[in-house]
Amino acid sequence: MNRPDDIVREMLEGMALAFPDIIRLDSQWNNVYRRYRKPGNRVALVCGGGSGHEPAQAGYVGYGMLDAVAAGHVFTAPPAPQVLAAINEVANDVGVFVIITNYTGDVMNFGIAIKMASAKGVKLDYIIVNDDVSISDISKRRGTTITILINKIAGAAAEEGWSLEEVKRVAQKVLDNGRDIGVALTPCILPTTGKPTFELAYDEIEFGIGVHGEAGVKRMKYIQSRELAKIMVDAIADDLKLQKGDEVALVVQGTGGTPYMEKFVFYRDVRMYVESLGLKVFTSWIGEFFTSLDMQGARVAILRLDDELKRLLVAPAYTIAIRTPGIVVS
Amino acid sequence: MNRPDDIVREMLEGMALAFPDIIRLDSQWNNVYRRYRKPGNRVALVCGGGSGHEPAQAGYVGYGMLDAVAAGHVFTAPPAPQVLAAINEVANDVGVFVIITNYTGDVMNFGIAIKMASAKGVKLDYIIVNDDVSISDISKRRGTTITILINKIAGAAAEEGWSLEEVKRVAQKVLDNGRDIGVALTPCILPTTGKPTFELAYDEIEFGIGVHGEAGVKRMKYIQSRELAKIMVDAIADDLKLQKGDEVALVVQGTGGTPYMEKFVFYRDVRMYVESLGLKVFTSWIGEFFTSLDMQGARVAILRLDDELKRLLVAPAYTIAIRTPGIVVS
Amino acid sequence: MDKLNSKDIYDIILLINQYIAENKEKLSQLDAVIGDGDFGTNIGRGFETAVKRLSTVDPSKTDIGTILMIVANALLESVGGASGPLFGGLFINMAMSSLGRSEIDLPEIVKMFTDGFRGVQEVGGGTMPGEKTLVDALYPAVEALKQAANEGKDLLTAFREALLAAEKGVKSTINMVAKRGRASYLGERSIGYQDPGATAIYLIIKAFYDHISHR
Amino acid sequence: MDKLNSKDIYDIILLINQYIAENKEKLSQLDAVIGDGDFGTNIGRGFETAVKRLSTVDPSKTDIGTILMIVANALLESVGGASGPLFGGLFINMAMSSLGRSEIDLPEIVKMFTDGFRGVQEVGGGTMPGEKTLVDALYPAVEALKQAANEGKDLLTAFREALLAAEKGVKSTINMVAKRGRASYLGERSIGYQDPGATAIYLIIKAFYDHISHR
Ligand SMILES: Nc1ncnc2c1ncn2[C@@H]1O[C@H](COP(=O)(O)OP(=O)(O)O)[C@@H](O)[C@H]1O
Ligand SMILES: Nc1ncnc2c1ncn2[C@@H]1O[C@H](COP(=O)(O)OP(=O)(O)O)[C@@H](O)[C@H]1O
Ligand SMILES: [Mg+2]
Ligand SMILES: [Mg+2]
Ligand SMILES: [Mg+2]
Ligand SMILES: [Mg+2]
DSSP states (O other): OOOGGGHHHHHHHHHHHHOTTTEEEETTTTEEEESSOOOTTSOEEEEEEEESSTTTTGGGBEETSBSEEEEEEETOOOOHHHHHHHHHHHOOSSOEEEEEESOHHHHHHHHHHHHHHHHTTOOEEEEEEOOBTTOSSGGGOOOOTHHHHHHHHHHHHHHTTOOHHHHHHHHHHHHHHEEEEEEESSOOBOTTTOOBSSOOOTTEEEESOOSSSOOOSEEEEOOOHHHHHHHHHHHHHHHHTOOTTOEEEEEEEEOBSOOHHHHHHHHHHHHHHHHHTTOEEEEEEEEOSSOOTTBOEEEEEEEEOOHHHHHHHTSOEEESSOEESSOOOO | OOOGGGHHHHHHHHHHHHOTTTEEEETTTTEEEESSOOOTTSOEEEEEEEESSTTTTGGGBEETSBSEEEEEEETOOOOHHHHHHHHHHHOOSSOEEEEEESOHHHHHHHHHHHHHHHHTTOOEEEEEEOOBTTOSSGGGOOOOTHHHHHHHHHHHHHHTTOOHHHHHHHHHHHHHHEEEEEEESSOOBOTTTOOBSSOOOTTEEEESOOSSSOOOSEEEEOOOHHHHHHHHHHHHHHHHTOOTTOEEEEEEEEOBSOOHHHHHHHHHHHHHHHHHTTOEEEEEEEEOSSOOTTBOEEEEEEEEOOHHHHHHHTSOEEESSOEESSOOOO | OOEEEHHHHHHHHHHHHHHHHHTHHHHHHHHHHHSOSOHHHHHHHHHHHHHHHHTTOOGGGSOHHHHHHHHHHHHHHHTOTTHHHHHHHHHHHHHHHTTTOSEEEHHHHHHHHHHHHHHHHHHHTSOOTTSSSTHHHHHHHHHHHHHHHHTTOOHHHHHHHHHHHHHHHHHHHTTSOOOSTGGGGGGGGGTTSOOHHHHHHHHHHHHHHHHHHHO | OOEEEHHHHHHHHHHHHHHHHHTHHHHHHHHHHHSOSOHHHHHHHHHHHHHHHHTTOOGGGSOHHHHHHHHHHHHHHHTOTTHHHHHHHHHHHHHHHHTTOSEEEHHHHHHHHHHHHHHHHHHHTSOOTTSSSTHHHHHHHHHHHHHHHHTTOOHHHHHHHHHHHHHHHHHHHTTSOOOSTGGGGGGGGGTTOOOHHHHHHHHHHHHHHHHHHHO
16 A cells, blocks of 8 residues: 555556556546447446445446446545546436445435436436345345346346346346345454454454444354354345245355455355255355455355346456456456 | 364365366365366376465366366375375376475475376476575575466466476476565464464564465565565566566465455556566466465566467466456456 | 624634544544444545635635535535535535625524535435434534524624534434434444534534634 | 383374374464464374374284384375474384384384484485474484483483483574574574474473383
8 A cells, every 4th residue: 555545546547557458547536437438329337336345346347247437435435526427428328327335425426416417418217226134124225245246237238238227127126136244254444544443352253244344233253154154144035035946146255355265165155055945056156246445254145036137147248357257266 | 164174175165166167176185176187198287285375276277277286284285195196186198297386395295296106107297386586595485476377377388288398398487487575464364273373563564475374584664555566576576687678477466365455556556666667568467366364465476478478378278266368356 | 793704714614624634533433433434534535625725715805605615516526425415515505505795694604504404404315313413413503503693692602502502412422323324234333422423513613613712 | 021012102192192182282383483383283183193093903913013104194194284294204214113013122212213213304305403393302312212222221211311302402493593494484583483393203202201101
């Protein structure tokens, strides 16, 4: 790290230097666009949010996924004028679809930007993603991993030339059939303050965390990976009312500082438990998709699939973090 | 984590469950083989070492890279009989090429296994990788990231049907032209003991670390990413006697617990400094390639390229961690 | 004499920036406990940007509304998070309320703050006192100003009472369960900690009071 | 009477396993400071495996060499790291030296340990005393046994002197600069810490001594 205030810009510069064929950086706003614009008769997808969740969201800009990302400061929703600039950059005749994670700041800033863009005649629609099952009040549920699956599936639909209404319909289907839950074994350290976001004893697990290093919904004693897998999968399966025989996609990820080894041990436990419930695993993503800086922890997400979702999930994509077919873990 | 003693087996089980099309696990020995054997008239590549460095080495088994990996316990070289089993599994008429990292334990166990296999008439040759520039006594230099580049380049050569002698020649060329260096900002925590491997103050950097959480060659005060990039690149450039105009591959990686953000900021700083020296960056790998459990830190490796190395470096590969063209960061 | 002119408002903004900067770490720390720890950094960056932009503005030639609009835009563009729109909404409405005016008296100040408060409420989605947000400092402060104006008190007294009300409001957030924003995820576990947004409102009112009492 | 038979060797192996298990954490901790922290876990697993395999062996019907070969193979197969081949090499050579024998006297024991020491040296690449390795405990212990045998001392006295020599050897590693293995990366920074491998050798000699003194 150099100056904490520069960290987001410098990271985006690094990504643009490494993948100049995929993305382009607007450094006035820290907005990331596709290197090569999509044809104008395709719905454009805009996402964004605070930084510190990498590869979310800049890592998902590219063919088959997003067109524009507004990257805020660490854990801070991007200001409305920045989001507006991203929307304007990709605005076209068929429409812009905006994917918003359900956090007060994101909803406020994206909401203002959408209002301003609509007022100027931009055709758009949006979805507010609230997939985090750890909160019982549904309106308060946070937007986490399902956001990425919406980026992927709605992105594939948009690439195929679907209408704005159809893109929204399939995005809503993903949200209706997908849930996520996370735990932390350590807090994360904010680069801006150099301080951990909460205190956690060595033998404690913070259960139901968000993605911002904020404390979770409850704290529990350390348990084994196997038992943790069960509790987390159960929370999702209950909420989604998963049935024996349902086909699912499984996302098992670290939270930024989780060692590779633990991810695969945990994946094994999740997978074995999911199969013991009679669910069929169509595909698995294992890696880091929506992180919390250097936090050690894990998130599990499950998406119930039908034929339409399956096809779009494995449709071609070419972004920094996800390239199908074949999710690559590194 | 479940039982610490099971962690390696359970991780490998997770990998085999997630990527059944790429690898197959021999759980008697914790050896990992390609799902589909290579034709018998191709040199087979065997690598291995202690675990805790994932994706090294099991993540590199597959088309265009390795044929067999012997995975030891965490940070522990696999026993000689296990290595022997791996060699025997892939032994063929054209030969087995064994890639050994230069650690006492690996050299001893792989050495014994090679002696035993040779005595039984297996045709083989080997290379001991000592690319870690932080140690001045060349015979003591450890094997780190260049191992992966040898896996890639010698693997591509073997896939093309080169002879054992030729595979060894190109592996040696990679070793002669590649160097690595690493730093730690935190120690790593051993799953077996639950203890950190060394003590490090918040504002200190351990310079010239190996990949086992062992302490480095010196300790220094915290400096900015930019200055660190310069010191690390200089150490490699001096040792390799890099000249203006040389073409290079750049590997910038975290050490297992390094957040994504820091990797890209650091990559930007390394890349800008490398270019300021008049070197041409042919390709970059950014991610996690040879880690140290949950350690926060960074490694830089540089490989000087010629046309032969360039071609083999970007040749097709299909493994868990590396799939070319296009290194994917996740 | 018992009015605030453009220069006063200008100097008050500088003072707000100073107070926020001095308390940046503390504000982030408060946010870390029940939120995500970025509040001080973000609101600090916002007022810093505002002051930077104001540095080329001559307050003797500029109306109060324009000065406040510059602040509002700086906050909206550079803060982000929840606080960007919330504090941006506060200052936009205060700006609209004082556009074209080069001085304002207490009843006008009351109106300006009441409008500002409405701006916050709108952005917040109808936030009410008792939900452990900045509204718990802002609402009582505005009420205190209003009452002082109704009772014909002078500017200094009005802001002294507003400051006491804001302080009490900040303290009252400690025992509340958060119902809005990130802290609400904690439910009952949010009890015992002071709201950072309310704390920043207290610093803003304190800048008004300190400026008036020292001029 | 002043001999060791198969049952003695069998019991000594059990005792070694017990001592190593009791000191597992300590051995790993010593390795963490100047190595990678796995030594206790690995050598512990090795002797545990050895003892598990010995559980189906009847020492009254098995020669010393076979018992030690089972130990050697268990160490070679399950320890890994540097210590697997090193301790494996020690026990393989001790086994070869005692194959077919159901009891051995002090001169034979001396020969057995001398052969074992050569095995370690070979695997280690010619390790000499003074390089901060297990050789610094093993070499003086073997020398002490040899001298005691030459002076015609009894078994117990011989092992008492070997134990003292091993203990002194372990302590002497503290002030050495590591020249072999992982600790050698630290150069001068390895001074001040005791070698874990040497410490394990001390525990092995101690098991011999304690068994002999208690039987
Ligand atoms: N709906 C709301 N109405 C009023 N104030 C709110 C609301 N939500 C959050 N706040 C205020 O915003 C402050 C947090 O701001 P900030 O740290 O920028 O939010 P975040 O990091 O969650 O985006 C809280 O202390 C609270 O006072
Ligand atoms: N070349 C050598 N000769 C003799 N003993 C050695 C040699 N290298 C290492 N050792 C011994 O091995 C011990 C470390 O064993 P271990 O932890 O298994 O090694 P590693 O983890 O480095 O593979 C050291 O304490 C030392 O006594
Ligand atoms: Mg925030
Ligand atoms: Mg080891
Ligand atoms: Mg916050
Ligand atoms: Mg060790």
